[in-house]
Amino acid sequence: MDSSDAVFVGSIPEFYDEYMVPMIFAVYAEDLARRVAELAPDRALEIAAGTGVVTRVAARLLPESVELVATDLNQAMLDRAEAIGTTRPVRWQQADAMDLPFESASFDVVFCQFGAMFFPDKAQAFAEMRRVLRPGGTLLFNVWDRIEDNEFAATVMSTLADLYPTDPPQFMVRTPHGYFDLDAIAHDLTTAGFTSTPHHETITARSRATSAEAVAIAYCQGTPVRAEIEARATPDLATATTACAKALSDRYGTGPLEGKIQAHIITIESPAE
Numbered sequence: 001m002d003s004s005d006a007v008f009v010g011s012i013p014e015f016y017d018e019y020m021v022p023m024i025f026a027v028y029a030e031d032l033a034r035r036v037a038e039l040a041p042d043r044a045l046e047i048a049a050g051t052g053v054v055t056r057v058a059a060r061l062l063p064e065s066v067e068l069v070a071t072d073l074n075q076a077m078l079d080r081a082e083a084i085g086t087t088r089p090v091r092w093q094q095a096d097a098m099d100l101p102f103e104s105a106s107f108d109v110v111f112c113q114f115g116a117m118f119f120p121d122k123a124q125a126f127a128e129m130r131r132v133l134r135p136g137g138t139l140l141f142n143v144w145d146r147i148e149d150n151e152f153a154a155t156v157m158s159t160l161a162d163l164y165p166t167d168p169p170q171f172m173v174r175t176p177h178g179y180f181d182l183d184a185i186a187h188d189l190t191t192a193g194f195t196s197t198p199h200h201e202t203i204t205a206r207s208r209a210t211s212a213e214a215v216a217i218a219y220c221q222g223t224p225v226r227a228e229i230e231a232r233a234t235p236d237l238a239t240a241t242t243a244c245a246k247a248l249s250d251r252y253g254t255g256p257l258e259g260k261i262q263a264h265i266i267t268i269e270s271p272a273e
Contacts, residue, residue, distance in 0.1 A: 014080065015217065015218065015221045015222030016050070016051060016077075016218075016222040016223065017051040017053075017080055017084070018222075019209075019214055019215075019217055019218030019222050020218045020219075020222045020223065021051065021053045023152075023207050023208065023209050023214070023215065023218055024150075024152075024207050024261050025050075025053045025113070025114070026053060027205045027206075027261075028113060028114070028142055028203070028205070028263055028265075029053045029054040029056075029057050029113060030057055031142075031203065031265065032054055032057075032111060032113050032140060032142060032265070033054050033057035033058040033060075033061050034057075034061065035111075035140055035265070035267070036058055036061075036062070036109055036111050036140060037058070037061035037062055039108070039109050039138055041062075041066060041107070041108035041109040042065075042066060042067070042108055043066065043067045043069075043106065043107050043108055043109075044058070044062065044066060044067070044068050044069070044107060044108065044109045044110075044111065045069045045071070045100075045102065045107040045109070045110045045111075045132060046058065046068070046069065046070040046071060046110075046111055046112065046113075047071055047072075047095075047097050047100075047110060047111070047112040047115055047125075047129065047141075048071075048072055048073070048097065048112050048113070048114070048115025048116075048118065049070040049071060049072045049077070049078065049081060049092075050072060050074075050077045050081065050113075050115075051077050051080045051081045051084065052070065052078075052080075052081030052082075052084060052086070052090075053113070054111070054113045055068070055070040055081060055086060055090055056084070056086050056087070058111075059086040059087050059088050059090055060086075060087050064088045064089075067091070068090050068091065069090075069091045069093060069102075069107075070090050070091070070092055070093070071092075071093050071094065071095035071097075071100075072094065072095070073094070073095070073096055073097065073118075074094075075094050078092050078093075078094060097112075097115070097119055097125040097128060097129070098119065098120065098121060098124050098125055098128065099128065100128045100129070100131070100132055102132045103132070104131050104132060105131075105132070105133065105134045105135065106132055106134070107132050107133055107134065107137060108133075108134055108137050108138070109133075109137060109138050109139075109140065110129045110132065110133055110137070110138075110139050110140075111139070111140045111141060112129075112139075112140075112141040112142075113141070113142055114142060114143065114144060114176065114263075115141070116141050116143055116179060116185075117143055117144070117175050117176055117177075117178060117179040118175060122179070122188045123188045123189075123191035123192045124192070125192075126139070126188055126189055126191075126192030126194070127191075127192040127193055129192075130192055130193050130194055130270050130271075133270035134270070135270060135271065135272045135273040136269060136270060136272045137269065137270045138267060138268070138269055138270070139194075139266075139267070139268050139269075139270065140265070140266070140267050141265075141266050142263050142264060142265045142266065143179050143180060143185070143263060143264050143266070144176050144177050144179075144180065144261075144262070144263050144264075145177070145180045145202065145262040145263055145264060146177055146180045147172060147173050147177035149204075149260065149261075149262040150177060150207075150259075150260065150261050150262060151207070151259030151260045151261070152207055152209075152215050152219070152248065152259045152261075153172050153176070153177065153219065155244075155247055155248055155251055155259075156172070156215070156216065156219040156220065156225075156244045156247075156248070157169070157170075157172050157173055158247070159243055159244045159247040160220075160225070160229070160240060160244065163235055163240055163243055164232055167232065169225055169228035169229060169232075170228070171223065171224050171225045171228055172219070172223070172225060175224075176223075180264065182200055182264065185198070185200075185264075185266060186198055189266075189268055193271070194268050194269075194270065194271065195271045196268055196269050196271070197268075198266050198267065198268040199266070199267045199268070200264050200265065200266050200267075201264070201265045202262065202263070202264050202265075203262070203263055203264075203265060204260060204261070204262045205260075205261050205262070205263075206258045206259070206260065206261065207258060207259050207260070207261045208256065208257070208258040209256065209257055209258070210256055211245075211254075211255065211256070211257070212245045212246070212248035212249035212252065212254070212257060213241075213245045215244075215245070215248050215257070216241045216242070216244035216245035216248060217241060217245075219244065220237065220240055220241040220244055221237065221241060
């Protein structure tokens with residue numbers, strides 16, 4: 001993973017929350033938080049909480065007696081999440097998934113929405129999650145399927161490849177949609193010390209947006225794709241965003257639009273003592 005792939009700073013958290021969250025993250029947040037609530041934990045830890053889309057749903061579904069700790073590597077994302085707020089208290093804490101600042105065997109559930117793709121050493125991050133899980137506890141996480149099964153992202157990246165033919169931005173292909181192989185995921189979990197077989201489901205949903213411009217802004221300015229575009233001299237960010245909006249409207253029409261999104265949901269239990 002490129003070192004810049006986990007960087008969500010500047011105006012990115014605001015664009016991310018305004019555009020990306022309702023467009024592709026909200027539907028999977030409801031699914032993941034529901035799965036967490038069904039496990040009836042006493043103490044739950046969220047990894048890579050971002051701007052809090054899953055945290056807000058989990059806070060609504062979990063009883064107030066459940067301690068909910070939400071972490072992210074990027075303080076700017078947590079600042080945005082805390083500013084939005086939740087229906088009941090949540091402990092927000094900056095934390096690196098590679099070195100979690102929590103005692104061993106201290107959580108019943110660890111969950112993570114679309115964060116595993118960003119871990120520099122996935123097996124190490126999973127090992128940390130296993131360490132902080134109580135024996136028999138549950139890890140739940142989701143990852144995006146291949147980019148070809150996520151239509152808006154594929155359209156944007158194809159357009160950017162045409163705009164920058166000698167050095168196309170690769171963030172979406174490399175990272176968000178770069179960890180879809182279920183065998184590779186199972187291998188990393190085994191390496192991390194999980195001994196049971198992971199359960200997986202592939203869930204297809206629809207991504208909806210008010211306009212092609214909103215989708216283009218989301219991907220070009222609300223993710224680290226922005227840094228990739230700005231690192232290239234020409235065309236500039238505004239021109240690239242406009243080009244992506246045109247490509248999207250050419251494919252999906254003007255006005256509100258929708259496209260396919262697809263993700264894997266992985267569930268595995270920590271070893272029992």
